[in-house]
Amino acid sequence: MTSHGHDNTQPIPRVMQTSPATLSSFGLVVLVTGQLLTQLDFSIVNVALDRIGDSLGTDATGLVLVVASYGLSFATLLGTGGRLGDRYGRKRLFLIGATGFCVASMLCGLATSLVPMLAGRLLQGAFGALLMPQILATIHATMHGSRHSRAVGIYTAVAGLSVVIGQVVGGWLVSADLFGLGWRLGFFVNLPVCILVVGFGLALIPETQGAGAPSMDAAGMVLFALFLLCLLLPVSLGSDWPMMRWLIVGLAPVGIALWRVESRREAEGGTPLLPPSLMRAPMAMTGFLAEAAVTFCYASYLFVTALCLQSEIDFSPLRSGESFCGLGALFFLGSLVSKPLGKRLGNHRAFALGAGLTAVGTLATAWLIGAFGPLLGVVHIIAASSLVGLGNAFMLTSAYRIALSHVEKHHAGEASVALTTIQQGCFALGTAFAGAVYAGLLPTGYATAFAGAGLSLCVLLAVVAVVVVWPSSATSRRGP
Known part of the structure; x- marks a missing residue:
């Protein structure tokens, strides 16, 4: 799971260690x-x-932007954050990221209108993108053998459980209304944590750098951000800001420019943010598409379900948080069994199974909301969302293996960075899409609006599942 609770596949760092220091257990904490x-x-x-x-x-439109703006800046700067850590020191970038995240969280907590909140969320995403890549890179560079394996296992477990922790802790903090801060406490709680991270990090985290770190791909970063904006803003704002629809016109030229810039950079021996060569292998491209669909649908489901439960069925933040406990727990368990499942069924069929479970869970949620309405209980949503969590675990890990298994080993690092960048971008786009569909159908009733958004996600999953499974089925029919 990512920032958005859906990424246990962080970029594979270029582990060219310059410091012999070893990370202690307290440093890992x-x-x-x-x-x-x-x-x-x-x-x-x-x-x-x-x-x-x-x-x-x-x-709802403004709330879409509050959620999506975090993913947008995170996606745009994630690859650059990893390169900055390789070049200037991972500990330094980790501490800068934590300090900036602290300031950005304070801005969000103090916001009294949408604009300063969006500014704070963009900064949170930007500094989070500086902080996040340094974690796994530092673990790889400073730990070895069984300690390294245990540390990576802890990292993955935390990623899997972050949804449960975030939903429950967040729901309790907001509902407790400590000091009369309400929802603002969800941001202010980051401040003491950031201060502790920076203070202990200065003493406990060893500094490492990458030898021969790649140069920054500023042009690719800017064009990728523009490409996401050309999709995100028109979808998010819709009829509220008709002029924003003109951004769609810029989608094709920006996309073409991004491809050309990245192709030229790769041809010159550089390391682009999104290497075009990775997209040319059909099966690798299938994996990238599958990974994008997983994050798109996962972010969509989480956002529109939480919004509907809170704004229409009057779930408190605590009840809303409890409703997703099953989703996080089953995602974690599903991640543990996904590897043997992939070996048994094959990664393509495991992805299709995950897509089916996710679709069933999404449709079940829609039916429960329509059937029970105000009488809907937490246990109902837990049952339905658990299927979504399990399905997403199968899809996420399968898509990742499909993509990386068809990439040459010397491109594994670039492929992992590109995958994570695409994930975060689709996280923002998925939130915007589901929010727009839900808001557009809301005049017909919240049950219909949720069903419309959920059905659109199921159609997308079905199409992508066919695309993922078809090459595998065709290969098996042809035989060895």
């Missing part, structure tokens, strides 16, 4: 705490959507 900071923030915001909207005087 500091790094993992920093990991939780970036991943919990989406969950905390998700359980407070209705109260944030009332406080800031914004509707």
Whole structure:
């Protein structure tokens, strides 16, 4: 799971260690705490959507931007954050990221209108992108043997459990209304944690750098951000800002420019943010498509379910958080069994199984909301969302293996960075898409609006599942 609670596949660092120092167990705790900071923030915001909207005087469209802006800046700067750590020191970038995340969280907590909140969320994503890549890179560079394996296992477990932790802790913090802060406490709680991370990090995290670190791909970063904006803003704002629709016109030229810039950079021996050569292998491209669909649908489901429960069925933040406990727990368990499942069924069929479970869970959620309405209980949503969590675990790990198994080993690092960048971008786009569909259908009733958004996600999953499974089936029919 990512920032948004959905990424246990962080970029594979270029491990060219310049420091012999070893990371202590306490140092690992500091790094993992920093990991939780970036991943919990989406969950905390998700359980407070209705109260944030009332406080800031914004509707579903504004809430879409509050969630999506974090993913947008995170996606744009994630690859650059890893390269900056390789070049200038991973400890330094980790501490800068934690310090900036602290300031950005304070800005979000103090926001009284939508614009300063969006500014704070963009900064949170930017500094989170500086912080996050340094964690796994430092673990790889400073730990070896069984200690290294255990540390990576802890890192993965924290990623899997971050949804549960974030939803429950976030729901409790917002509902407790300590010191009368309400939803703002979800942001202010980051401040003491960041201070502790920086203080202990200075003493406990060894400095490492990458030898021969690649140069920054500023042009690729800017064009990728523009490409996401050309999709995100028109979808998010819709009829509220008709002029934003003109951004769609810029989608094709920006996309072409991004491809050309990245192709030229790769041909010259550089390391582009999104290497075009990775996209030319059909099966690798299938894996990238599958990974994008997973994050797109996962972010969509989490956002629109939380919004509907809170704004229409009057779930408190605590009840909303509890509703997703099963989703996080089953995602974690599914991640543990996904590897043997992939070996038994094959990664392509495991992905299809995950897509089916996710679709069933999504449709079940829609039916429960329509059938029970105000009488809907937490246990109902737990049962349905658990299927979504299990299905996403199968899809995520299968898609990752499909993509990386068809990439040459010397491109594994670039492929992993590209995958994570695409994930975060689709996280923002998925939130925007589901929010737009839900808001557009809301005049017909919240049950219909949720069903429409959920059905659109199921159609997307079905199409992608066919694309993923078809090459594998064709190969098996042809025989060896």
